[in-house]
Amino acid sequence: MTEASTNTPFHAWWEERGSANRSEVTRIPFSALDGWGFERQGGNLTHASGKFFAVEGLRIESDDGRQAHQPIIHQPEIGLLGILVKTFDGVPHCLMQAKMEPGNLNTLQLSPTVQATRSNYLRVHGGSRPRYLEHFWGTGRGRAPVDVLQSEQGAWFWHKHNRNMIVQVDGDIPVHEDHRWVPLPELLGLLHMDNLVNMDARTILGCLPAAMLPARTRTDAFGEALGQSYETGDGAQEALGWLLDVKGRGRWNTRLIPLDETHGWTRQDEEIAADDGSGFRVIAVRVRSLHREVPEWTQPLLAPRGDGRAVFLVRRAGDTLHLLVQARYEPGLLDHVELAPTARTPAIAADEEVPFLKDVLSADADRIHFDTVLSEEGGRFHHALTRYQVIEMPSDFSPDLRSEVGMNYRWMTVRQLMELVRHGHYLNIEARSLLACLHSLR
């Protein structure tokens, strides 16, 4: 059996990878994009090859006929995010990758074994095959305890979903210098480091089945209640009925439109921005890397204005921790409404206006059980940071869930969320990230 790791501690390896993967990302005007351009008819921002993604327009029509417009990223194909897992000395280890993405604040983040586009795994354009792909695609695939299609940000992506996989292997696996076997308990612990574990890794970890979770180690009152939340709550059938109630009340009229027709947005040389300064901008960058297969490239990125926040409010009911889950509409979600954290503020939102959030912004430190700034997908988003939090409310915190606002919220256990995350279209990307974070608190 191959050794799981050298004797180098994780942080030494990480630092060394950082030195070896230097790269430079610079803002450029759209006119300096190579292969990318605004289509003559409609003005969508596309690549000449038809590959990669496009920036198009989105029209959202509400029940009363009012319209809202915005740019949105459209990539009508399914990517593959996979973590290879092998057990060494009884402990599952994940083969993680130190990977550069142009939108990352800090260049490298800890990424899944494989992040592959459809072109990568089908090799339709004869390009190079990502390392370790053979374990996830084709006849050589191993046993997959996680294999599920999951959504991504419905505010920024049109109908984007990726295949989330965990594949278990027994045989010898050569470890490339950018890869490293990380024990699963240590990997979950790394979620507490700002901007380290990337979004693609988090969404996969959020799909972990109960059988793969490390044994509980925490024995304080919060830990006991959290542990009980993994055992309690039979069936999520009623929660699905509630989700359908929320979906049923809405009318979901969203459609792609030409980028030129997004009213309220203006294209300048270096950015496409909302006239009212809200939301995000579309920008362009040049990437110089000493390490990627393509040594230099240019691409558009979506740059949120300021940082966001994603919070699960939790409370102890009896001996069990419950999470206040929101059924949340996002215009780009394929199925319109998915289960989300209690509060999710996009960049620069007025946190005070978000239900339940105002009261906890100044919560005591001992009620904040998780609080880490983590990055969203660096291949598409520029410096998109989200502050992920798990905040405990007093046991008598009891919002009115029959009010017009409250109807979109429901108390659920971790076990119920884990049952639902086995299928797509149920938990949104931030809920899955926070589920991974909860796994780190056991």
Added chain:
Amino acid sequence: MTEASTNTPFHAWWEERGSANRSEVTRIPFSALDGWGFERQGGNLTHASGKFFAVEGLRIESDDGRQAHQPIIHQPEIGLLGILVKTFDGVPHCLMQAKMEPGNLNTLQLSPTVQATRSNYLRVHGGSRPRYLEHFWGTGRGRAPVDVLQSEQGAWFWHKHNRNMIVQVDGDIPVHEDHRWVPLPELLGLLHMDNLVNMDARTILGCLPAAMLPARTRTDAFGEALGQSYETGDGAQEALGWLLDVKGRGRWNTRLIPLDETHGWTRQDEEIAADDGSGFRVIAVRVRSLHREVPEWTQPLLAPRGDGRAVFLVRRAGDTLHLLVQARYEPGLLDHVELAPTARTPAIAADEEVPFLKDVLSADADRIHFDTVLSEEGGRFHHALTRYQVIEMPSDFSPDLRSEVGMNYRWMTVRQLMELVRHGHYLNIEARSLLACLHSLR
């Protein structure tokens, strides 16, 4: 306890309802539509109120950049299809409705307890509330062993899905003259009558959980193998992996476009039709009914050219029946690819060109275990008839499932399909209809 039924036999009641629900449906030119019209910009066919549905255009772009266009029905909201179930003398009875729909070949079909639009159940326009709705929506809802969002025809509907519900009641329920308690075993038997059980009833019956199915009665070799198929096949996880493989190979670039821009289709006074005479037409009708809340109305309908076919090929492997399931792309499906019957030919398709179908068109009668012509949704489709069949192949029938075509097919058991139908986005509408038909063969 209320009697389940009067002493009138089902067919006498059905005949009597037919006499009481006379109505007349006539073709009219689009200009005679009341409240409906072609929008000045883009030409979509819509209702002035913004309610009901719209006929818009759809553009399907394939991997090599080729485009196909067609009209498609767009209704961005979720309808509710519900059957109320109550047990009399130990036998579950379904409260079924004799319901007229304008597109029905034969006016009345046997329909669920409730078919409600969003306007119906929210009463946003103050309209009349459908009978029995209170059992399915709001605080009075009963226990729901089935409550799931399911897709409808992806060739004719854009992203249409409806909420399928079965609700169990114990108390007294007044029975309206158009409604009748039908014992579940009898209802499944009625699936063998041409054009009697409507599509909305079939999709709900296709979602029946194992615990609600009547006990098996059939003891011949086919019946035994079918029965075993309800007990065999642990987990559908591998089948979901295969479904994701099929989804992953495609690029799914479909979008709504203005109806005016559907190349290859021409609008005349009385119909919108493909220039090559294929597929379907969009027509308009006037409906005069003595029975509906609105005594007379006009509306567009989608009229397929000729009848379709939906077939499950099955074979015995050992003592268990297996079904050859297709992972099938349809442009209007929200998630692009769902599990479908082995063969599904739209109207006027050349059956000979459909994989596996050519050889069975002249199958011996003793191999055809189910063969009934059933109607698709009469509220949207005009005389849309599908011949549903279950045809048994010899045990040595063993198509190559590694070939380019074969990769889209997989042998599955009834149990595996029943596990998947608990969630949306997995089984398409014809597969669910045929699952209900299989329940009738036990």
